[in-house]
Amino acid sequence: MIQPLTYVVVALAVVLFAGSVYYAVKDRLMDDRLLAVAGLVEVGLLVLLVLGLANLGHITDSTEKATFAAYLVSLPLIPIGTSLLTIKEKSRWAMGSMAVGAFAVAVMAVRLQQIWNTYG
Amino acid sequence: MADPTRRALGGPGVVLVVVYGLLALAATGRSVLQLLSYYDRAPLAYTLSALAAVVYILATWCLVRGGRWVRVGVWACSVELVGVLLVGTASYLVPDAFPDKTVWSHFGQGYGFVPLVLPVLGLLWFRKVQREATASESAGTTATV
Numbered sequence: 470m471i472q473p474l475t476y477v478v479v480a481l482a483v484v485l486f487a488g489s490v491y492y493a494v495k496d497r498l499m500d501d502r503l504l505a506v507a508g509l510v511e512v513g514l515l516v517l518l519v520l521g522l523a524n525l526g527h528i529t530d531s532t533e534k535a536t537f538a539a540y541l542v543s544l545p546l547i548p549i550g551t552s553l554l555t556i557k558e559k560s561r562w563a564m565g566s567m568a569v570g571a572f573a574v575a576v577m578a579v580r581l582q583q584i585w586n587t588y589g
Numbered sequence: 590m591a592d593p594t595r596r597a598l599g600g601p602g603v604v605l606v607v608v609y610g611l612l613a614l615a616a617t618g619r620s621v622l623q624l625l626s627y628y629d630r631a632p633l634a635y636t637l638s639a640l641a642a643v644v645y646i647l648a649t650w651c652l653v654r655g656g657r658w659v660r661v662g663v664w665a666c667s668v669e670l671v672g673v674l675l676v677g678t679a680s681y682l683v684p685d686a687f688p689d690k691t692v693w694s695h696f697g698q699g700y701g702f703v704p705l706v707l708p709v710l711g712l713l714w715f716r717k718v719q720r721e722a723t724a725s726e727s728a729g730t731t732a733t734v
Contacts (some may be wrong), residue, residue, distance in 0.1 A: 535626060539618040546614065551607055558603040566607035573611050 482575035514551035521532040616642035670708035
């Protein structure tokens with residue numbers, strides 16, 4: 470369950486990244502459509518957090534387990550933070566930070582998946 | 590629109606806030622983990638890791654607050670730049686002291702060299718903010734446009 474969900478989250482984060490870059494280039498501000506994508510990413514990360522913590526026993530190595538948990542907890546903070554910034558800062562730069570955040574989410578979600586896959 | 594004497598945020602600064610925030614998050618997570626679970630393996634490297642985390646959190650704060658925090662931010666970015674250069678060099682010269690990747694080891698290779706570039710961008714940004722602040726002061730305006 471966790472593995473397919475990470476794929477979905479990575480895909481959504483990539484869509485959010487591409488959308489944010491497009492908006493930044495076109496000098497468009499955050500709108501409902503892009504915010505909805507960010508919302509979907511957030512929901513995915515929260516479900517991942519719950520499922521991940523519930524199945525933490527799957528990872529046997531204690532260091533990797535701790536890293537996995539730290540990523541799970543950190544990830545949902547990113548879309549919230551960058552979305553709040555787009556409310557405060559009404560410029561294309563806010564869309565740039567949205568893109569940076571989405572990219573980080575994608576990379577971290579891939580890392581999560583790598584750790585998870587190590588344990589079959 | 591934004592008052593440069595009060596806010597460092599605004600324009601490109603907001604991107605810096607996010608990148609700094611992300612690094613603060615990563616460095617804090619990593620160092621807490623290292624200090625709690627295997628501090629004895631490399632006390633120096635992990636202490637430096639924790640220091641990096643503190644500096645990133647401080648720099649993020651300075652970027653968001655602006656105003657008099659800009660001067661603190663310049664210090665934070667300078668410490669960061671010196672830190673990444675020293676630790677980066679040391680990790681190549683004395684690899685034994687740095688068994689695991691930390692934010693600053695190998696010039697931040699594990700983070701796409703972002704830690705190497707970021708303090709420079711931070712310093713440039715803070716300098717711009719300072720310059721705009723002095724410009725508006727000398728012009729005798731209160732910069733409330």
